[in-house]
Amino acid sequence: MEIDELEQPSGHAVESGSTNSEAESIKPMNCVDFQRDLPLIIDTGGNAEQEEHLRTCPVCGDLVADLRYIAEQAKLLIPMRDPSPKVWSNIEDRLKREGLVKSAQGRRG
Amino acid sequence: MYLAIRNQAAEPDCGAEAEDTSAAVAATPVAPEAPVRRASTAAPRILPSGMPEAEAIQRAQAGEEGSFEALYTLHKRRVYSLCLRMTGNTAEAEDLTQEAFLQLYRKIATFRGESAFSTWLHRLAVNVVLMHLRKRGLPEVSLQETMEPTEEDGPKKDFGSADQVLAGSIDRVNLERAIENLPPGYRIIFVLHDIEGYEHNEIAEMMGCSIGNSKSQLHKARMKMRDLLKVNRAERNASKR
Numbered sequence: 001m002e003i004d005e006l007e008q009p010s011g012h013a014v015e016s017g018s019t020n021s022e023a024e025s026i027k028p029m030n031c032v033d034f035q036r037d038l039p040l041i042i043d044t045g046g047n048a049e050q051e052e053h054l055r056t057c058p059v060c061g062d063l064v065a066d067l068r069y070i071a072e073q074a075k076l077l078i079p080m081r082d083p084s085p086k087v088w089s090n091i092e093d094r095l096k097r098e099g100l101v102k103s104a105q106g107r108r109g
Numbered sequence: 110m111y112l113a114i115r116n117q118a119a120e121p122d123c124g125a126e127a128e129d130t131s132a133a134v135a136a137t138p139v140a141p142e143a144p145v146r147r148a149s150t151a152a153p154r155i156l157p158s159g160m161p162e163a164e165a166i167q168r169a170q171a172g173e174e175g176s177f178e179a180l181y182t183l184h185k186r187r188v189y190s191l192c193l194r195m196t197g198n199t200a201e202a203e204d205l206t207q208e209a210f211l212q213l214y215r216k217i218a219t220f221r222g223e224s225a226f227s228t229w230l231h232r233l234a235v236n237v238v239l240m241h242l243r244k245r246g247l248p249e250v251s252l253q254e255t256m257e258p259t260e261e262d263g264p265k266k267d268f269g270s271a272d273q274v275l276a277g278s279i280d281r282v283n284l285e286r287a288i289e290n291l292p293p294g295y296r297i298i299f300v301l302h303d304i305e306g307y308e309h310n311e312i313a314e315m316m317g318c319s320i321g322n323s324k325s326q327l328h329k330a331r332m333k334m335r336d337l338l339k340v341n342r343a344e345r346n347a348s349k350r
Binding site for chain 1: 171172173174177178181185186187189190191193202203206207210211214215273274275276279281284285288299303304306321324325327328331332334335338
């Protein structure tokens, strides 16, 4: 499979302006096709066929719910740990050796 | 149905695929015009001493030692967390934190304030980590892996019931543990996109891959996270019986 194909979700777009027969005209999608397209549509939304499959398929519905939940929880992670004190000690030594800091009495260099 | 996690920036045409994703790509220069990161807005603009960060930056640009340390104290946790999550190793993370700040101080005179200082520092730290990983020869994104479907790629057929979905069952500790257990390539993408908030076009640029690859790897990372979290939950439930 060519990489470029990853950029083109499968499925048939429903024409705009469809009437009450829109649901009837949506070609049923199977889990294989839906989950193949999922990487490209999960963060941006899918076409009518994909949305319909998601709405009606408990397997794919639960899968998407889990993946969205994981992404949302990851967003909430905050930095929790500090580096050891030696990291600053090493930085401080290097700054002085490279002449990037000036002493209290002299010029930088 | 899908609520966008965040608004996707317009994705540029990536052109031809890189044949060799392990080829060293020059670290992306710090981009002063980079968008403010979601997490960067959490960094306070006032140092604990009460000095505004902007003033500390100016003093550091003039070589004042105390200001270097003040900026380090303000930003060390976030930089270290980024390095630790991307490498999964505390010793490496400390070395990379040190290197990131040293590069910052060497370049601080060039900071003009067009973007948030934390954004500038963050992007620099990401570049430092990626350069380190490239030198180690770690494949960040494998074209081969992306193109050849594996057993993992098959449609998931586990019929989930409401009590089997993950919602509400993950705490921070288990989430962090799962991230640590991700394969390195997946972990990098997951950290950059879902934790640090980089868009796929930015990740693609930094890592020398296509946007499609970035999306595919992220999806695999999230799927792996799902597996790890479900196993972890099952183990916890079993231990309660």
